[in-house]
Amino acid sequence: MGKPSDLVQGTLDLLILKTLLLEPLHGWAIGKRIQQLSREVLQVQQGSLYPALHRLEQQGWIKAKWAESETGRQAKFYALTAAGRSQLEKETANWNRLSAAINLVVGEA
Amino acid sequence: MGKPSDLVQGTLDLLILKTLLLEPLHGWAIGKRIQQLSREVLQVQQGSLYPALHRLEQQGWIKAKWAESETGRQAKFYALTAAGRSQLEKETANWNRLSAAINLVVGEA
DNA sequence: GCCCATACCTAGACTGTCTACAAGGAGCGA
DNA sequence: TCGCTCCTTGTAGACAGTCTAGGTATGGGC
Numbered sequence A, B: 001m002g003k004p005s006d007l008v009q010g011t012l013d014l015l016i017l018k019t020l021l022l023e024p025l026h027g028w029a030i031g032k033r034i035q036q037l038s039r040e041v042l043q044v045q046q047g048s049l050y051p052a053l054h055r056l057e058q059q060g061w062i063k064a065k066w067a068e069s070e071t072g073r074q075a076k077f078y079a080l081t082a083a084g085r086s087q088l089e090k091e092t093a094n095w096n097r098l099s100a101a102i103n104l105v106v107g108e109a
Numbered sequence C: 001g002c003c004c005a006t007a008c009c010t011a012g013a014c015t016g017t018c019t020a021c022a023a024g025g026a027g028c029g030a
Numbered sequence D: 001t002c003g004c005t006c007c008t009t010g011t012a013g014a015c016a017g018t019c020t021a022g023g024t025a026t027g028g029g030c
Helices: A012-022 A027-037 A046-058 A082-106 B012-022 B027-037 B046-058 B082-106
Strands: A062-068 A074-080 B062-068 B074-080
Touching (some): A012 A027, A012 A046, A012 A074, A012 A082, A027 A046, A027 B082, A046 A062, A082 B012, A082 B082, B012 B027, B012 B046, B012 B062, B012 B074, B012 B082, B046 B062
8 A cells, every 4th residue: 555645545436526627637737636635645646646546446436538738738628427426425424434534533532 | 446425545553542541441342442532433343343453453553462351351451552652643734734734625616 | 052242363355544656747957 | 959847647566454154162142
C-alpha cells in the first residue's frame, strides 16, 4: 500500500468523481484540481490516477473523449455519466457515514 | 482490499490505539469497543484485528500481557506504550488533516 | 451431549496506491 | 539546433492493509 501519506485509501474514486461533477476534465487536470481544492494537502500520483480513471471508465461511471486542452494539445477528457452521478452520491454518503463514525471513536476525551 | 464497507483503509491502527488510550483491553474487547463507540457503523473483522495488533506490538506501540478477562478466562491484554501514545497523536493529527482535505474537495457546491 | 459466546490465531486472496519507468510533443532560451 | 521544462498519457511491479474463510480451545446453559 505504499505509504498512506498522500491519500486516504479508497477515497480516490470519490475525489475524481466529485471533480468531474462540474465539468469534464482531462486526467492531468484532475490531479491538479484535487491538489488545489485540498490546498496542496492531497497529492495524486500518476501511478494512482490513471489506473483509477481506467477503472472508473470500465465501471461506466465516466466516459472519455479526446479533445483539445487549454494549452492546445490533445488530451483525454473524462465526463461523468448518469451512473457516475449516482455512484458519486453513494460514495459521498458512505464517506460521510464512515468518517463520522471514525470521529466518534477518535474525537472523545 | 476486499470491500471497504466496514472500515476506511489505513485507519484501523488509529482506532485501536485510541481505544487503548483509556485502559488496556484484550483483542476481542477492542473490536467490540470500536463497534460500540461508532454506533455499530464500524465492524472490525478478526482477520483484520489480530494481524493489526501483532503489527502494532512489533512496532512497540502496544504491549501484551496475559490476564483474566471479565468473564474469568485468560485473555491477552494490550496496553499503550509511551511510543504508542506519541504515535496516536501523530495518527490523529494526520487523520484530521487528511479528512479535512477530503471534505474540502467533497463538500462544496 | 450439544450449542453458543468468548477468545485467540493464520493462510491466502484481493485490490488500491506507490515508486519508477517509458514515451512524446510543445515552447523557450542559449 | 540543443537541451530544458512543462504538459500528457500510460504500464509494470512492489507493497501492505483488509477480507473471507477456515481452525483451535474453554466455559456456561439447556
